[in-house]
Amino acid sequence: MAVNFPLICPEQLYPVAGVTLGWAKANIRKPNRKDLLVLALDEGATVSAVFTTNRFCAAPVIVSREHLAHVRSGGMGVRALVVNTGNANAGTGEEGLAHAHEVCSRLAQLAGVTAQQVLPFSTGVILEPLPVERLSAALPAAWATRAPAQWFDAAEAIMTTDTRAKAASRRVVIGTEQITLTGISKGAGMIRPNMATMLSFIATDAGFTQPVLDSLTKHAADRSFNCITVDGDTSTNDSFVIIATGQADLPLITSMEDPAYIVLRDAITELAQTLAQLIVRDAEGATKFITLQVEGGATLAECRQIAYAIGHSPLVKTAFFASDPNLGRILCAIGYAEIANLEVNQIDLYLDDVWVVKEGGRHPSYLEEEGQRVMQKPEITVRVVLKRGHAKAVIWTSDLSHEYVSINADYRS
Amino acid sequence: MAVNFPLICPEQLYPVAGVTLGWAKANIRKPNRKDLLVLALDEGATVSAVFTTNRFCAAPVIVSREHLAHVRSGGMGVRALVVNTGNANAGTGEEGLAHAHEVCSRLAQLAGVTAQQVLPFSTGVILEPLPVERLSAALPAAWATRAPAQWFDAAEAIMTTDTRAKAASRRVVIGTEQITLTGISKGAGMIRPNMATMLSFIATDAGFTQPVLDSLTKHAADRSFNCITVDGDTSTNDSFVIIATGQADLPLITSMEDPAYIVLRDAITELAQTLAQLIVRDAEGATKFITLQVEGGATLAECRQIAYAIGHSPLVKTAFFASDPNLGRILCAIGYAEIANLEVNQIDLYLDDVWVVKEGGRHPSYLEEEGQRVMQKPEITVRVVLKRGHAKAVIWTSDLSHEYVSINADYRS
Known part of the structure; x- marks a missing residue:
């Protein structure tokens, strides 16, 4: 029933230098569906995120916040993200936190990084224990399939009640350099984001310092995911993440006065609006x-x-x-x-x-x-x-x- | 689909001395249905009401507030109420106010009182002009059918999407005197009262001074109609009215310290809760x-x-x-x-x-x-x-x- 949902060609989703994506079928809730996604980031990427304001926020939201705080206080940068569907790992108490940490550790071993360099994300049913063994067992397969040109598969791997995979890509020329922006989102119900949406990840090969990327992330969220509602239910797991790999041939953006900042801020905001609107176009049961x-x-x-x-x-x-x-x-x-x-x-x-x-x-x-x-x-x-x-x-x-x-x-x- | 809705026998709705009720089919929106109710009050009744907090409140709400304020500032007491269904007379601007005043004038002529002694109420579709001529033309018929034992008909005459007529009656003995309380309500959707519900009218033959009855009305509303929700939509027309005719052989209640006040306050509050819960039991599409x-x-x-x-x-x-x-x-x-x-x-x-x-x-x-x-x-x-x-x-x-x-x-x- 999606409303004027655009045709999305996997070929039109440009890879972002410094990001690879892999997926697996981990049988988390239902058999034989893509329900596990990993993103691997080259060293040097900057990551910023905004999360749900729901007080019952999910364990992975708590752990992702902790790990990002660690980076901000001088720790090593984020090198991997892991996303599962089928289970939100929310309302799961101390056991849920232990599960989220366990997932980070298992992926960190595969990636040869520390657990604090991994951000976990979950979406699905609330109040049920995360099947951490099945999830972990599928991590090597997901990690092994990593490739740069798999954004469409990645969008499919994070779907729950979504009927369409949600992704979009843009290119912006700054000076003589072509900058790439590619993002995915998921969500169809329990949608009234308050700081972010269910899940959305945008990557660019431009580079930003942490405070500048943080400002940009908030700017984009406030004008995109924070402007949609399906049913007024602010989820426990809302997360919006921007990854800036800095691999384009463009000077690091260190100031919000930099003209390149303005151009990229507006392009990323427009991309985020598109991804947010795709959620509304595919809203549960939507005809309008x-x-x-x-x-x-x-x-x-x-x-x-x-x-x-x-x-x-x-x-x-x-x-x-x-x-x-x-x-x-x-x-x-x-x-x-x-x-x-x-x-x-x-x-x-x-x-x-x-x-x-x-x-x-x-x-x-x-x-x-x-x-x-x-x-x-x-x-x-x-x-x-x-x-x-x-x-x-x-x-x-x-x-x-x-x-x-x-x-x-x-x-x- | 009403949920555990009790069987309501018209015979169990006790008449209240000093109140008569009459109805008619005015063809306001649909032909051949009871859509007009009048209540006539003997001289000496005290009336208190709480109304919707919706800023787009309907014309009859504005006029009822004015007329009650007139009574409070020394005007003659309320002698008649008129209720129509099928049209809310809301979002109708100056014309809507003129229509509400016109209805009061026409009923006042029949009753031999002033227009300010009449309170108008409407419920139904918003943003459409009130068919004031059809309504006024049916007033004489409604007025002519007045009788004390027509509370069930009155409950039917104020239904819109309600599937059941909502009414309840109680008797309380104070000293040696039996006091009667009878009330009706309507509502099934656009229900999230904020000061009052769609429409509810309770009458008693006990007597109260105005400030005491005002306190009682607020007390009862806060514990009944202000505790229900169907869809979160606070209506433009919510009104909850208590009529105290003072015709029972009981001294006028002039203080909230009077033991009779406490007994009647609690009985009226319980009756209001029952009427409010009937709305939820008959909520649009309710199965629970x-x-x-x-x-x-x-x-x-x-x-x-x-x-x-x-x-x-x-x-x-x-x-x-x-x-x-x-x-x-x-x-x-x-x-x-x-x-x-x-x-x-x-x-x-x-x-x-x-x-x-x-x-x-x-x-x-x-x-x-x-x-x-x-x-x-x-x-x-x-x-x-x-x-x-x-x-x-x-x-x-x-x-x-x-x-x-x-x-x-x-x-x-």
Whole structure:
């Protein structure tokens, strides 16, 4: 049911110098599917990440944070990432932490590095013990298949309820040097990232110092994965990682004033937006891709609060599924978004090019047929104009269909 | 699909001295259904109400607030209420206000009172003009059918997507006097009351001064309609009204210290809880009635915040629909409830009598079969123990089923 999901050719995913990828079938939850991914990084790569704000964050999130902190405090750089699907290793307590550390140690042995140079990631069912023996047993096979041109396989290896592999690649020329950016993402449900999405990894052969890459990572996350929602459920495992190998023939970027920084920041942000939007296009049961734009707000925060109130309303989402211009439901969601002193009599609402609500009431010349025409489209923009200031927020979301219920009522079976 | 919905016999709904009810078929949205209700109050009744906090509140909510404020500032008391279904008269701007005033004037003429002694209520589709002529034309018929023993008909006359009429009655003996309490409610979707529910009216023949009745109304609302959620959508029209006719042979209650106040406050609160729970039992598409109890919190607010995070999670709600003990989804919702410094390693979770999570991880002796056994029941209690303090909150909610999607994708058609 994916909505306008682009055809992704494995050949169009450019390898990134300094990164190889390998995968295996580890039988973590179901037999005979790619469920284990390893990424190996050449020495000298810089890695930055943002993680879920869920307090019940998964064991691999805790361990990845620890290992990145170790690098920041002068430890040796990250050399490998390992990702499993089928089990989130969340809600698993001390045993879960021990399992995550065990996975890092086993991969470190294969890679000839320390366990602290490995970052672990997991996605899948919560509250069940990680089958660490099956996972570890498959690591040598995954490690042995490493190659630079396997980004599409990597995207497939991290899928859970995703129906499509999510990946994209860009090339940017800076001076005379061509810089490559390639990324993958996964996620379809339990999507309301708060600092990051379920899982996304972007690599580039440009080089950045750690603080500059950290800034870039936050910049990109705030404008991409932090702007999507499927069901409002912020996952326990959300992680967004940027790897900068520095193998391109470009000077190390040490400052946010560097013109190359601006170019790459914007290119990586655009790539992250594409990867984030692919998640919404493949959202569980989605039949519509909805852009929610709230403008004229006093603050960015209030624009986002209103956009999320609309984006999370089951009534708004089912109306989109039905292609029913039952647009009072959008007004209702704006009204309960808990914005202090919101003057509803100033608010305008547009559905694509159709002016539906003028100053808080139905526009006198609004015709139901016009609303109906837009609602039948697979991609729709809702624009709310608050007239309180100059802030603006955009988020992307999907509708709520029978299939969402089916998928989530059946996911574990 | 209502869950353990009790059989309600019209004969068990006791008339309340001083209140008569009448209804009509006004063809407001659909032909040949009861869609108009009037309540007439004898002189001397005291009326208190709480309304939605939605900023896009409906025109009748604005007008009812004005008229109640007029009474409080010394105006003559409320003598009639009028309720229509099929159209919410919300998102209708100045025209909507004029329509609500017009309805009050027309009923006031019939009743021989002033328009300010009439409170209007509406429920139904938002953003469409109220068919005020059809409504007004049916008022004489509704007024003419008034009788004291028509509470069940009244409950039917305010239904929208409700599949069952919701009403309950109680009798309390104070001294030698029998006091009657009878109430009705409506609502099945767009339910996450914030000060009140869609619509509920309770009448008693006890008498209270205005400030005492106001306190009682807030007390009852906070423990009943403010503790339920179906889909998290706070309606534009929520209204909860208590009418005290003072016709019983009991002294006027002028103080919250009066022992009769305590008895009646608790009886009315219990009645309001029953009416609120009937809404959840008849929630759109509901197959389960879920009690969410969060205890050991530092504050009531944080307990409620966690309970609502669980109660609004589409993933938790679909797991209940599937009878699937996918309980990691509950931990996930607790984790993203945005509670500062929440120590997840202290948290215990019970499903009815089954101890599922101990100190943040799966309880070592928890068996999936035990979780499965509970999940198959139509009524389930989820108990979360935070161990941060002594506060406790309980809310009631329903699951998310295919039928919820069907109902809300079809509601206007």
